[in-house]
Amino acid sequence: MKRLVINLDRSPDRLAHTTAEFSRIGLGFERVAAIDARDHPELMLQRQHPLYAVRRLSGSEIACLHSHRACWTIIAQDDAPYGAVFEDDMVFSAKAGALLADTSWIPADADVVKLETFFHTTVIQRERFSVGGGFSLFRLRKNHIGTGGYLLSRQMARALLEATADVNVAVDSLIFDPAFATSGGKTIYQLVPALCAQEQFVGNRLPSLVEPGREAEWVASGLAGGHRMPALARIRREARRAARQITDLCRLRRQIVVPLAPVEAND
Structure with missing residues (x-):
């Protein structure tokens, strides 16, 4: 199985970090040169998915998609x-x-296995499949953002390429958000505890390269900050949340913030 790492040519510090991490776990990897938004402004002209009609994707988000x-x-x-x-x-x-x-x-039925955690609440099926070493797999039933580490079947890779042949979309939504057909109809597992996480959550030395552009688009769209939600809307939101929780319980699902397995070896 190939282990591919996306890395910008102008980010040798991040490549050095990745090299050290793979050396620490005793494996090699193949570097894939990331698409740099600065060098490919034409990608912004490609049509965006209708879900991004209000808050447009940033150049860095689009470049991230094409890197994947x-x-x-x-x-x-x-x-x-x-x-x-x-x-x-x-x-x-x-x-x-x-x-x-x-x-x-x-x-055998896995289309995607999410290896990382973003430390956000998500929903998994209660049924557990042990894979050894203290790790288990659970069916992922709700969007769990982040595409920092995942396994992909050859068939799923082809499906994702076809789905993004002429449209831009946030890559983590494309793979893990059930609102997208590429995710909703596929078999997606979450590894628990997670195998990896972004360094910003562990050491805070490597900030996200995508987040600044995303935040700028939120501001430009007028959605950043926003106004206080009316009381009736808040009540309806909480009612929907309670209904989802009851539905998840009936379907043998549970909420979870996926933990990260220990980074340091335990002797």
């Missing part, structure tokens, strides 16, 4: 049934090497 597309192309053309994609700011669990060196633990 470069990885999907490699996986789609490879002989291996799965490939792993990482962004260059990930911190790995001490036990990551064993799982990333093997694919026998991946369920």
Whole structure:
């Protein structure tokens, strides 16, 4: 299985971080040159998904999508049934090497396995599949943002390439948000505890390169800050939230903030 790492040519510090992380877990990787929004303004002219009619995607978000597309192309053309994609700011669990060196633990029906945590609340199926080493897989039932680390089947890579052939979309929404057909009809697992997380959550030395552009688009759209939600709207929102929680309970689902497996080895 290929382990692909997206890295901008102008970010040698992040490449050095990634090299050290993979060395620490005893594995190699293949660098994939990231698409730089500064060099490809034409990508902004490509149509955007209707969900982004109000808050347009930033140049960095669009470049991020096309960087992941470069990885999907490699996986789609490879002989291996799965490939792993990482962004260059990930911190790995001490036990990551064993799982990333093997694919026998991946369920045969898996289209995607999310390896990272963004430390946001999400929803998983209660049914648990142990994969050894203290890790388990659960079906992911709600959007869990972030595409810093995931496994992708060859068939899923081809489907994602087709879905983004002429439209721009936030890459994490495309893969993990059930509102998109590319996610809603697929079998997506969450690894618990997570195998990796962005360094900004662990050491705060490598800030997100996408977030500033995203925030700027929120401000430009007039959605940043915003106004206080009317009382009736807040009541309706809470009622919908309670209804979703009851539905999840009936469907044997549970909310979770996915933890990160220990980064340091425990002797």
